[in-house]
Amino acid sequence: MSFAAGLQALDLLGVFFFAVSGSLLAARKGFDVIGSLLLACLVGMGGGVVRDVILAVGIPSAFNDPVYLIPPVLAAALVYVLFNSVQRYTSLLTLFDAAGLALFCISGTLKAITYGANPVTAVLLGVTTAVGGGVLRDITANEVPSLFNAREIYALPAFVGAALTALVWNLGWFTIVTGPAIAALVFVFRVVAWRRHWCVPLAVRGWHRPGA
Amino acid sequence: MSFAAGLQALDLLGVFFFAVSGSLLAARKGFDVIGSLLLACLVGMGGGVVRDVILAVGIPSAFNDPVYLIPPVLAAALVYVLFNSVQRYTSLLTLFDAAGLALFCISGTLKAITYGANPVTAVLLGVTTAVGGGVLRDITANEVPSLFNAREIYALPAFVGAALTALVWNLGWFTIVTGPAIAALVFVFRVVAWRRHWCVPLAVRGWHRPGA
Amino acid sequence: MSFAAGLQALDLLGVFFFAVSGSLLAARKGFDVIGSLLLACLVGMGGGVVRDVILAVGIPSAFNDPVYLIPPVLAAALVYVLFNSVQRYTSLLTLFDAAGLALFCISGTLKAITYGANPVTAVLLGVTTAVGGGVLRDITANEVPSLFNAREIYALPAFVGAALTALVWNLGWFTIVTGPAIAALVFVFRVVAWRRHWCVPLAVRGWHRPGA
Numbered sequence: 001m002s003f004a005a006g007l008q009a010l011d012l013l014g015v016f017f018f019a020v021s022g023s024l025l026a027a028r029k030g031f032d033v034i035g036s037l038l039l040a041c042l043v044g045m046g047g048g049v050v051r052d053v054i055l056a057v058g059i060p061s062a063f064n065d066p067v068y069l070i071p072p073v074l075a076a077a078l079v080y081v082l083f084n085s086v087q088r089y090t091s092l093l094t095l096f097d098a099a100g101l102a103l104f105c106i107s108g109t110l111k112a113i114t115y116g117a118n119p120v121t122a123v124l125l126g127v128t129t130a131v132g133g134g135v136l137r138d139i140t141a142n143e144v145p146s147l148f149n150a151r152e153i154y155a156l157p158a159f160v161g162a163a164l165t166a167l168v169w170n171l172g173w174f175t176i177v178t179g180p181a182i183a184a185l186v187f188v189f190r191v192v193a194w195r196r197h198w199c200v201p202l203a204v205r206g207w208h209r210p211g212a
Numbered sequence: 213m214s215f216a217a218g219l220q221a222l223d224l225l226g227v228f229f230f231a232v233s234g235s236l237l238a239a240r241k242g243f244d245v246i247g248s249l250l251l252a253c254l255v256g257m258g259g260g261v262v263r264d265v266i267l268a269v270g271i272p273s274a275f276n277d278p279v280y281l282i283p284p285v286l287a288a289a290l291v292y293v294l295f296n297s298v299q300r301y302t303s304l305l306t307l308f309d310a311a312g313l314a315l316f317c318i319s320g321t322l323k324a325i326t327y328g329a330n331p332v333t334a335v336l337l338g339v340t341t342a343v344g345g346g347v348l349r350d351i352t353a354n355e356v357p358s359l360f361n362a363r364e365i366y367a368l369p370a371f372v373g374a375a376l377t378a379l380v381w382n383l384g385w386f387t388i389v390t391g392p393a394i395a396a397l398v399f400v401f402r403v404v405a406w407r408r409h410w411c412v413p414l415a416v417r418g419w420h421r422p423g424a
Numbered sequence: 425m426s427f428a429a430g431l432q433a434l435d436l437l438g439v440f441f442f443a444v445s446g447s448l449l450a451a452r453k454g455f456d457v458i459g460s461l462l463l464a465c466l467v468g469m470g471g472g473v474v475r476d477v478i479l480a481v482g483i484p485s486a487f488n489d490p491v492y493l494i495p496p497v498l499a500a501a502l503v504y505v506l507f508n509s510v511q512r513y514t515s516l517l518t519l520f521d522a523a524g525l526a527l528f529c530i531s532g533t534l535k536a537i538t539y540g541a542n543p544v545t546a547v548l549l550g551v552t553t554a555v556g557g558g559v560l561r562d563i564t565a566n567e568v569p570s571l572f573n574a575r576e577i578y579a580l581p582a583f584v585g586a587a588l589t590a591l592v593w594n595l596g597w598f599t600i601v602t603g604p605a606i607a608a609l610v611f612v613f614r615v616v617a618w619r620r621h622w623c624v625p626l627a628v629r630g631w632h633r634p635g636a
Contacts, residue, residue: 036415203460
């Protein structure tokens with residue numbers, strides 16, 4: 001498999017994970033199947049479209065290549081058929097979202113590098129790609145994005161993943177082993193931080209955490 | 213009238229209809245005339261700007277050609293002068309929004325085709341153009357977009373219109389007769405679905421519709 | 425200092441002022457330091473990124489040039505260290521926001537002109553740059569943007585600043601004296617309108633102002 005094909009496979013898998021998180025939210029909000037498919041498209045493709053627009057690469061892949069429609073259709077169909085309870089909704093959504101985050105911070109950084117961006121730009125775009133879909137999902141659902149939630153560690157794992165990807169790439173160590181290792185690290189970091197309620201200091205020194 | 217001029221006339225008419233829907237919402241929300249003009253611009257131009265940015269055609273028409281300022285100014289002035297009651301607000305907004313939807317799914321698809329996009333991309337961009345302004349309007353007004361409302365058929369008419377436009381164009385049948393016929397079909401589909409409360413299945417099988 | 429360097433200095437100063445307004449909002453909303461930094465980036469860079477995407481100039485400066493990361497980092501650090509009370513939150517946020525507005529309506533207009541845009545496009549982009557970051561800030565914080573608030577004069581000072589910049593530039597009178605004079609005028613206009621509760625007519629003639 002060529003590098004370009006591998007990068008696209010990574011991207012499509014990330015689209016699928018984020019698309020499932022979109023369809024899960026649509027299910028809980030009481031949207032219909034079309035709304036589920038549209039939210040799956042918005043969340044799955046949103047980060048990548050923003051990345052491609054900022055990279056100024058012409059028509060974004062998600063619009064130009066029909067293969068990008070498959071993951072959202074699959075995601076909406078899976079949620080329609082398999083999902084019969086809202087009880088584990090939050091856990092499932094967080095797990096799929098974490099998987100998307102882990103893949104997109106890598107694919108976003110690599111795509112920027114292959115288009116000649118400098119390492120700082122590549123890391124910024126990796127983080128933007130990773131968090132973009134989720135922010136669009138939360139804004140559309142009329143909630144403050146979990147990106148800004150003081151009780152969530154969300155951007156930090158994406159930043160670590162993007163920075164590691166740029167570093168490992170520049171050292172020439174990016175392989176079929178190190179790539180998945182970075183993705184696993186990001187996924188575990190995000191999920192453990194969520195389960196253990198890790199948090200960072202508030203925006204103002206000496207401020208008491210609301211509810212603490 | 214050349215094809216390019218006809219396409220622009222179609223686009224400007226769509227901008228006007230969406231701009232009126234923006235000014236009507238501004239009126240109901242108690243915005244001032246400047247807020248009304250700005251929301252008219254955002255809703256009227258939003259879909260087209262997103263389309264042009266994704267098509268990567270350089271500066272979007274709405275910014276590059278001052279003629280695009282006329283419809284929002286007209287819309288805000290009309291609402292200021294003529295609109296004296298909120299009683300029929302929802303009906304009027306839905307009708308103008310449906311007219312904009314009908315024109316934009318055609319003009320968006322055709323613009324993408326004339327810039328060399330493949331049919332699938334053209335249909336996706338037609339739908340994005342048609343629903344983009346309304347989504348921006350609803351997000352700005354702090355509401356869940358009607359695009360995702362399970363009680364509304366909104367994206368489906370736009371998709372049918374965009375797909376028919378791409379099909380009819382590729383068959384060489386797009387004329388001054390078939391174009392308006394597609395627009396009328398989309399408009400009637402959207403309005404009848406709204407009046408008759410048509411709906412599609414929810415995102416999850418076997419789920420009870422909230423409130424049903 | 426060359427013109428390009430002066431324009432970038434103006435832009436960076438505007439990024440800083442808007443970034444402080446973002447970190448102040450993050451502080452009041454109870455976000456953590458990472459959320460504060462991210463909101464500082466979004467508000468400080470948002471308007472400029474939208475401007476650069478619409479101008480189609482390639483990768484936006486805020487992503488391409490690491491120096492744009494300094495103002496948001498400074499802003500989040502300053503708010504973390506110095507801000508210990510929410511009492512004057514609204515006043516401070518409005519003052520920093522007004523300063524950002526004053527600089528961005530000038531830098532946005534000038535950047536568009538230097539890329540060959542016509543004067544109308546340049547003024548539109550100046551206004552978009554100036555109001556863009558604040559709109560993103562308010563939408564993310566789940567509030568109706570103050571851009572549309574009938575009790576705020578927000579877009580008008582930005583429009584006056586952008587129009588004066590385009591006019592003075594085309595007359596060849598844009599200097600180290602007239603530039604800051606326009607910025608001061610926009611800042612004073614915005615702040616005095618806010619303090620004195622100036623307002624413009626509502627979107628509909630003869631409508632009573634809510635609460636009036």
